[in-house]
Amino acid sequence: MPEAPDSSSQETSRLTSKQRAHLRSLAHDNPTVVHIGKDGLSDPVLTSIQEAFNTRELVKIRILDNANEQPRDMAHAIADRMDNVQVVHTMGWTVTLYRPDPDDPQIELP
Numbered sequence: 791m792p793e794a795p796d797s798s799s800q801e802t803s804r805l806t807s808k809q810r811a812h813l814r815s816l817a818h819d820n821p822t823v824v825h826i827g828k829d830g831l832s833d834p835v836l837t838s839i840q841e842a843f844n845t846r847e848l849v850k851i852r853i854l855d856n857a858n859e860q861p862r863d864m865a866h867a868i869a870d871r872m873d874n875v876q877v878v879h880t881m882g883w884t885v886t887l888y889r890p891d892p893d894d895p896q897i898e899l900p
Contacts (some may be wrong), residue, residue, distance in 0.1 A: 804876050805888070809899045812840045813878045816897065817848045821873045827854040831867055838870060843875070843889050854886050861885050 796810045823842045826835055842849045865877045865885040877888040
């Protein structure tokens with residue numbers, strides 16, 4: 791039982807609170823690019839998220855009301871299934887994820 795909080799705290803410990811605040815401010819006006827519905831984290835949804843990360847480092851995802859999982863759980867599930875993806879923020883049904891570009895990072899973290 792203590793393992794679940796440990797694993798989620800490890801995910802968020804990669805970014806400091808100052809870095810998360812900086813990324814949140816950058817993502818504030820960004821549009822939502824992926825929507826997750828009743829099918830949850832299906833392969834097509836993960837492919838869409840991967841494609842979104844091909845063109846940007848911050849991705850906002852909207853979890854629809856008919857999804858079977860809570861947004862925070864889904865955000866951490868995405869981060870666990872994709873390389874170098876970190877959860878920046880969950881607010882309501884919106885999730886913000888960050889993955890630096892491996893070749894040419896555009897966002898400079900404080």
